Each structure stands twice: as structure tokens, then as C-alpha cells.
Amino acid sequence: MSLKIILILLALSGVSGIVLGYVLRVLIGLAQRGSVELDTKRRLLQAKEQAAKIISEAEFRGEVIETERLAPIEEREEKLAAREERIASREEFLDSRQGDLNEKEDEVRAREQEALRAKGEAENLAAARSKELAKVAHLSEAAAREELFSEIERAHEEAILLRLQKLEANGRERFEEKARTILTSVIHRLGNAVNAEVMSLSVTLPSEDIKGKIIGKEGRNIKAFERATGVDVLIDDAPDKITLSSFDPLRRAIAKMALEKLIADGRIQPAKIEETVEKTRAEVADIVKQKGDAAAFETGVIGLDPKLTALLGRLHFRTSYGQNVLTHSIEMAHIAGMLAAELGADAGVARAGALLHDIGKAVDHEVQGTHVEIGRRILEKFGVDKRVIQAMQSHHEEHPYETLEAIIVQVA
Known part of the structure; x- marks a missing residue:
């Protein structure tokens, strides 16, 4: 075969291959396009089905929501209708009442005109x-x-006089009954027994030998004791006691307590006597302060000067008519406060005036004058309220009654 034929065959083969490749490519492209269109149609169909399902569910939910929304509205409409019925019936009732009131008002006006x-x-x-x-x-x-x-x-002179006498008698009886009721109530509320204890000035001795120790050699011990305490020691024929004498109740108390301590200790000599008396004096000062503070607190009298409270505490060692003066003052303060409360007076002033009414007795053995005048000067010195001074100064009728509280303190 010649070269020319071979070349022609090769050229034809190449052209045939190109044509065949093009045809195959076209066929493959057509096949792929058909597959894509099919997939697209399938997806579109699925989307339509899903959309229909969503629309169906939405319609169902819408119907449910609409039903739920309409139900309260219907109930509300029913309630409103019932309320409107009640309001209408009430308006009818009020209209009828208004008519009745108008009729009664007309009647009242007519009667008023008749009365005028x-x-x-x-x-x-x-x-x-x-x-x-x-x-x-x-x-x-x-x-x-x-x-x-x-x-x-x-x-009608006789009838008028009889009426006036009857009114006067009835008024007097009512006032007396009221006074008896108040006093009975006060006494019943207090109800404390009077403390009749008198502080003894005698010291009991455990034996006859102690009396000799108290006297001491040539009377040195008894002289030292009298000098330290300011009291007189009286030794009589009684074997079991010694009597202490002094105008000052505080000194008597200090002497009694100191002598009892010396007897208990057994060492009775001038140096020991002075030491014991000084310690006892300090103890009594503490007792005085405590008693004064306790009395003021118990009776509700506050704001007193501490020195005045100490003077009040000294009354614990003072007796009068068989009664402890401080106890007497406390009881008086309670009674005066209750009387003032019943009579509408100032209970605080009445209590303070009663508590301090015998304050002068704390120093009346040292200062000239009655205990009332001494007490007035003491209270004025410490700046006590003038109303309290007026309340306490009349309890022995040395001064006129200036206030209702003064009468209450005197009665208490």
C-alpha cells in the first residue's frame, strides 16, 4: 500500500474518532441533563407536599387558637350580661327608694312648716x-x-326649798360615796402591812466576859469606841446586853454594826476599834446610797440629785412613831400616786412630794428648825421642782394648801 493511501486512512480514522467522540459527548450530556431535571422535579414535588402539610397544620392551629380566643370572650360576654342585669335591677331598686325618700322628705317639710x-x-x-x-x-x-x-x-317657795335641800343632800351623798370609793380602792391596791420594827439600840452579848473586853483596862476600849463612833455606851446590870445612845440615828447604826463585828472578831483594842469603825462607816455609806436609789426607783421618782438621794437613804436608819421613816415615805408615795391618778392630779408630783415629805428628818438633829422647814430648804438647795415643794410643805398644815397635790400628800 502506498504511503498516500495510508495517510488518507489515518486522516479518515482521526476524523471518525473526532466525530465519534463528539457524538458520545453529546449523548452523555443529554443523559446528565435528563437526570438533573428528574431530580429537580422530585425535589419540587417533595417541597409542594411539605408546604401542603405545613399549611394544613397552620390551618388546624389557627382553628384551635381561634376557638380558645373566642371561649373567654363568650364567658366575658355572659358575665357582662349578668352584671348588666344586676345593675339594672339595682337601679330599679334605687329608683323606688328615691321615690320613697322624696315622699318622706315632702312629709318632713310639711311637718317642719307646721312646727314653724x-x-x-x-x-x-x-x-x-x-x-x-x-x-x-x-x-x-x-x-x-x-x-x-x-x-x-x-x-311655790316651800316646794323650791325642799327641792334645793334634796339636791344638796343627794350631791353630798354622791361626793361622799365617790370619796369612799376612791379611798377604799387606794387602800385595797396598796394593802401593805405597816412595818412596826424599831431599830434596836441594844447589842446582845454572848457572855459576861465580853463586857469586860469592851470596857478594857481602865476603860480605854470603851472610851476609844465612844470617841470613834460619837455615841454613848451605857453598861448596866443586865449581863447580856449593852445600850448605845445618840441623837444621830446614823451614828447609832454605825456603832451597833461595828460593835457586833468587834464582838464576833474577839480582838477588842483601840487600834482595832478605829479600823473597824472606819470600815463600818464606809459600808453604811454604801447602804445609804443603795437604799436611797432603791426608794426612788420603786416609787418612780427620777431625776433626783445623788446627794439628795443619799439623804433620802439616811431615813432607813430613822424611826418615827414605831415605823421606819423610809418605809413610811415609800408607802406614802404609792398611796399619793394612786390618789392623784383617781382624782386627775399630777401623779408624779404627788409621789415625789410624798417620798420627800420627811427628808428634813435626815438632818433635824444637826440643823435648827422643824423637819418641814429643813426639808423645804434642802429641796430648794437641790433645785427640786417648785410643785413638789408645795406638795410636801403642807403635810403638817404648817403651810396653806396651794395645790391639789398638797392635799393628796397630807391625806396620804
Whole structure:
């Protein structure tokens, strides 16, 4: 075969291959396009089905929501209808009541008019009667009225006097009954027994030998004791006691307590006596302060100067008419406070005046004057309220009663 033929065959083969490749490519492209269109149609169909399902569910939910929304509205409409019915019935009732009230108002107005007419007629009749009386008696209206009253008084003088006496007797009985009730209530509320204990000035001795120790050699111990305490020691024939004498109740108390301590200790000598008396004096000062503070606290009297409270505590060692003066003052303060509360007076002033009414007795053995005057000066010195001083100064009627609280303190 010649070269030319071979080349022609090769050229034809190449062209055939190219044509065949193109045809195959076209066929493959057509096949792929058909597959894509099929997939697209399938997806579109699925999307339509899903959309239809969603629309169906949405319609169902919409129907449910609409049903739920309409249900409360129907209930509300029913309630509103019921309320409107009640309001309508109430309005009908109020209308009927208003009609009744209008009728009653008309009746009241009519009666008021009748009353005014009757009053006018009565006033006219009274004026006419007065004028007639004045005309007959040739008197003025005022003189005629006075004459009429005088005539009535003369005609019924005995009855008027009896009535006045009866009113006076009834008033006196009511006041006395009220006073008895108040006093009975106060006494019942307090109800404390009077402390009749008198602080003894005698010291009991355990044996006869102790008396000799107290006297000491040539009387040195007893002289040292009297000098340290300021009291007189009286030794009589009684074997079991020694009597202490002094005008100062505080000194007597210090001496009694110190002597009892010395007897208990057994060492009785001048140096020991002075030491024991000093310690006892300090203890008594503490007792005085405690007693004064306790009395003021118990009776509710606050704001007192500490020095004044200490003077009040000294009354614990003072007796009067068989009673401890501080206890007596506390009881008086309670009674005065209750009386003041019942009578509408100042209970605080009454309590303070009663508690401090015997404060002068704390120093009346040292200062000239009655215990009332001494007490007034003490209270003025410490700036106590003037009303309290007025309340305490009249309890022995040395001063006139200036306030209701002063009378209450005196009664207490």
C-alpha cells in the first residue's frame, strides 16, 4: 500500500474518532441533563407536599387558637350580661327608694312648716300675753316678767326649798360615796402591812466576859469606841446586853454594826476599834446610797440629785412613831400616786412630794428648825421642782394648801 493511501486512512480514522467522540459527548450530556431535571422535579414535588402539610397544620392551629380566643370572650360576654342585669335591677331598686325618700322628705317639710307655724303662733300668744299683762299692771315687759317669777316663787317657795335641800343632800351623798370609793380602792391596791420594827439600840452579848473586853483596862476600849463612833455606851446590870445612845440615828447604826463585828472578831483594842469603825462607816455609806436609789426607783421618782438621794437613804436608819421613816415615805408615795391618778392630779408630783415629805428628818438633829422647814430648804438647795415643794410643805398644815397635790400628800 502506498504511503498516500495510508495517510488518507489515518486522516479518515482521526476524523471518525473526532466525530465519534463528539457524538458520545453529546449523548452523555443529554443523559446528565435528563437526570438533573428528574431530580429537580422530585425535589419540587417533595417541597409542594411539605408546604401542603405545613399549611394544613397552620390551618388546624389557627382553628384551635381561634376557638380558645373566642371561649373567654363568650364567658366575658355572659358575665357582662349578668352584671348588666344586676345593675339594672339595682337601679330599679334605687329608683323606688328615691321615690320613697322624696315622699318622706315632702312629709318632713310639711311637718317642719307646721312646727314653724305652731312656734310662731306660740310666740305671738306669749308676746300678746306679756303685753296684756304689762298693760293691765302698767309695767314694762321686763318688770312684768320679774313680777311673774316672784309670784311663782312665793306660791311655790316651800316646794323650791325642799327641792334645793334634796339636791344638796343627794350631791353630798354622791361626793361622799365617790370619796369612799376612791379611798377604799387606794387602800385595797396598796394593802401593805405597816412595818412596826424599831431599830434596836441594844447589842446582845454572848457572855459576861465580853463586857469586860469592851470596857478594857481602865476603860480605854470603851472610851476609844465612844470617841470613834460619837455615841454613848451605857453598861448596866443586865449581863447580856449593852445600850448605845445618840441623837444621830446614823451614828447609832454605825456603832451597833461595828460593835457586833468587834464582838464576833474577839480582838477588842483601840487600834482595832478605829479600823473597824472606819470600815463600818464606809459600808453604811454604801447602804445609804443603795437604799436611797432603791426608794426612788420603786416609787418612780427620777431625776433626783445623788446627794439628795443619799439623804433620802439616811431615813432607813430613822424611826418615827414605831415605823421606819423610809418605809413610811415609800408607802406614802404609792398611796399619793394612786390618789392623784383617781382624782386627775399630777401623779408624779404627788409621789415625789410624798417620798420627800420627811427628808428634813435626815438632818433635824444637826440643823435648827422643824423637819418641814429643813426639808423645804434642802429641796430648794437641790433645785427640786417648785410643785413638789408645795406638795410636801403642807403635810403638817404648817403651810396653806396651794395645790391639789398638797392635799393628796397630807391625806396620804
